[in-house]
Amino acid sequence: MKTIALPNQTAYAYIQHSRYFQGLPEAALHAVAHAARWCTISSEQYLFHQGDPAQHFYLLCEGQLRLIQITPEGKQIILGLLSPIREVGIVAAIPNAEYPLTMQCLNPTGTLLAWDSASLTALIEQYPVLAVRAMRMVTGRFVQLQTLYRELATLRVEQRIARALVRLTRQAGVPDHVGGTLIGIPLSRQHLADMTGTTLYTVSRTLSAWEQQGIVTSGRERVIVRDRERLIAIADDVPSSPLQIEPPPC
Amino acid sequence: MKTIALPNQTAYAYIQHSRYFQGLPEAALHAVAHAARWCTISSEQYLFHQGDPAQHFYLLCEGQLRLIQITPEGKQIILGLLSPIREVGIVAAIPNAEYPLTMQCLNPTGTLLAWDSASLTALIEQYPVLAVRAMRMVTGRFVQLQTLYRELATLRVEQRIARALVRLTRQAGVPDHVGGTLIGIPLSRQHLADMTGTTLYTVSRTLSAWEQQGIVTSGRERVIVRDRERLIAIADDVPSSPLQIEPPPC
């Protein structure tokens, strides 16, 4: 990661369109832009690791990030994906906080605006609405994580994979010349397994089965969703009880 | 849930000892106590449901609460337990927010202090450190939930149950006259299953096995941990690979 020079005007535009700074008075936006600096990050690089002291707040302007968690044994769990324009590391608003998870760049290059936590704190003090928005962001992530937890606890693997794919089409979907949706990020079987709490074998088998049914097309680190409706049906399918017996006629 | 009259002096004492209000100037504490009202809740009653508009912030003074999440199909998932003195519903600091989960009382009676969100907002505005602490609380819960998620994704059922029991001894452990630790809340097999993402059958079988090994003693809605060390060993056990072959001598 390194700092680069970019026109301040560009920064202003991104800031203006971010949900976090949106609607602030013009003077405030200029102050925000003035306190920011640009930085870039390249493929597979880490923006920060979970446990690092949260010294910077970022605005992701170009590229995408993976939210990952590393287990004590070194296994990685993917909690999600961030696409521009998104705020990253709001936890830097808290003095002496640590980042709760690891951020990894998955595009050849990502571009971010960065504020050190002192600047962020100063901005929040000056514009208290930023404090409320920070809270809202954190609780939003909490609710999202809760949903993931619930799915992991109650759904079968096939449904979890289906949901992951549906989410990915929303977050990184690129329309396809024949009506499908390409998931526009490098996405290996192992990645999908890490997102759904399963193994790469099961993901592979599931995708193979879906490919035969024309639901998806997949290749090396690449998935194209052909029949989104059917995928959603699988995701929402409530499994019939194991021994479904035909009710006897009266 | 109803409002009751209790001496304000008592409220002051609880507030003073809460992590959230701790260390505020005396005048502030008095203001906080003045804005509060008492309420009680009884066994199995809900303090609020997930999705309800977050209109109150609480301080749990007596009794315990279950944090639960209800799935669309009506299945319940238990995310944890709160014991006094704990803050509840900090999300009320955000205008127009909703509670992200459901709180249920599990003691015959629980006692709480309540502030409506307007009072809370006013207090936060007056003492900005409360905003920082609110953020810290929410991120703390986030990290906890993340840990649960990781465990659910990577650990086997037996380990998850062991961890749940270890946590419960910390949160509701009552020392026993013969060196064990009684978990001092009503805790059925189903509850344990809802906490660990498994079924009551598996919990029952696991506890039975542990009982034979002298690790726990259990009865109707009651578990006593006899050998905490062994439980921790199970919780941390890294399973040997399925086909562990003795390496051949050179």
Next chain:
DNA sequence: GGCTGTCGTTGCGCTAGCGCAAACAGGGCT
């Protein structure tokens, strides 16, 4: 073109955990 390394597929065997059903246990109530 050929090599290499990474990623994907799939057959096979296995087991952890599920879920029913039926029996059992104990507390509270009349």
Next chain:
DNA sequence: AGCCCTGTTTGCGCTAGCGCAACGACAGCC
């Protein structure tokens, strides 16, 4: 005491998903 209700245990059968191993496919590189 006897009954009922709720919670617990456990035998049984089953299957979803795991994990190895071996092979295949494709991309990038020299």
